[in-house]
Amino acid sequence: MRVLGIETSCDETGVAIVDTAPWEAGKPAGMGLLGQALYSQIAMHIDYGGVVPELASRDHIKRIIPLINQVLKETPGGLEDIDAIAFTQGPGLAGALLVGASVAKGMALALNKPVLGIHHLEGHLLSPLLADDANINFPFVALLVSGGHTQLMKVTGVGEYTILGETLDDAAGEAFDKTAKMLGLSYPGGPAVSNLSKTGNPSTHQFPRPMKHSGDLDFSFAGLKTSVLTQVKKVTAANNGHLSDSAKADVARGFVDAIVEVLVSKSISALKQTGLTTLVVAGGVGANEQLRESLAQSCAKEDFSVHYPPMHLCTDNGAMIAFAGAMRLKKNPQLATKHWGFDVRPRWPLDDLE
Structure with a gap:
């Protein structure tokens, strides 16, 4: 079965085609990805410091058809070989979602093909299985860390998800973006903070590790964000209103160390509490180098395995939607x-997914 996937939930326009034949033949899952194309709107939104919904929707309209044509051109076969179309139904920006939905439904109607709406987070959850060397079996624990979501869940099978813990306020990605703004870094904030932290002194700032010892698997990053703001103001005032590059790097390092420590601690606790031995990490923050390194060390120490999607599939993309479909x-x-x-x-809790 060939599935065309369309992703337009926020600021990336993604299109991909996958084929289930390799999976059914027992070959690596990643071999089923026949073609993909992705356009990011970062350059358009950077002057605003974040995504502007109306601009995002208009750009999806501009990009989606050329991207579909590009993928079809690069994939053996043609439209007549597509068996079904999957699109991101939610959650996300309403206008952006409507672009993908209208194109998917229009194509399905014209081709007389079935169409399936996909939960955006389910796409992220299953994306690690797209790796060429994926050797992941259900059940497993998943850490979903994207811009607006930080959740730990037990994944028993496709469509079988139990939330073990989630953020009570800011998600990890939001904390990264807000910290970037405090430090005067450009959008998107996550990669900027992560890169800057590599040159920072880990001993300069010891920020709190919110809810690390709460006894549950929930998260809270609003307090960490406030602590960073307080420290930025303090350092700036002590230097006559100036925050040097080295001072910014030290704050970034303290922040990254704190957030990574919490994410890793909770993930290990989730594995121990469920009795599972496999951790899957998905979402944009899953591309963070410090998080990957720390998780690898902690999981190896406990004899757990940890898996990630390929780096190019950590952000929003059509491949994960086609694959989930x-x-x-x-x-x-x-x-x-x-x-x-x-x-x-636009608002679709994962635990509402049938």
């Missing part, structure tokens, strides 16, 4: 419909 249809072909209404879900 293919996995769902493989499990239950009746999920595909020929309903043409533009039914997007």
Whole structure:
């Protein structure tokens, strides 16, 4: 089965085609990715310090058809070989979601093909299985760390997710972005803070590790953000209103060390509490080098395994949507419909997913 995937939930326009034949033949999952294309809107939003929803929607309209044509051109076969179309139904920006939904539904109607709406976070959750060397079996614990979400969950199978813990306020990605603004760094903040922290002194700032010893698997990063703000003001005032590059690097290092320590501690606790031995990390923050290094060391010490999506699939992309669609249809072909209404879900909790 070939599935065309379309992702337009925020500021990336992604298109991909996957084929389930390699999985059914017992070959590595990643071999099922036939082609993909991705366009990021970072350059357009950078002057605003964040995503502008109306601009994002307009740019999706501009990019999506050329990207679909590009993927089709690069993939053996053609439109007639597509068996189903999957699109991001939510959560995300309403206008952006409508672009992907309308194109997916329009193509499905014209081609008389079934269409399936996919939960954006489910796409992230399953994306590590797309790696060429993926050797991941259900069940496993998943750490989902994207811009707006920080969650730990038990994944028993496709569509079988139990939330073990989640953030009570700011997500890890939001904390990165807000810290970047405090330090005067450019958008997107996560990579900027992470890169700057590499030159910082780990002993200069010892920021709090929120809820590390709470006894549960929930997170809270608002207090860490406030602590960073307080320290930035203190250092700036002590230097006559100036924050040097080295001072910024020291703050960034203290912040990254704190947030990574919490994420790693909670992930190890989740594995121990569930009795599982496999951890899957997904979402944009999953590309963070410090987080990957610390998780690798901690999991090796406990004899756990940890897996990530390929670096190019950590951000939003069409491949994860096509893959999630293919996995769902493989499990239950009746999920595909020929309903043409533009039914997007900007707010869609993962635990509401059927």
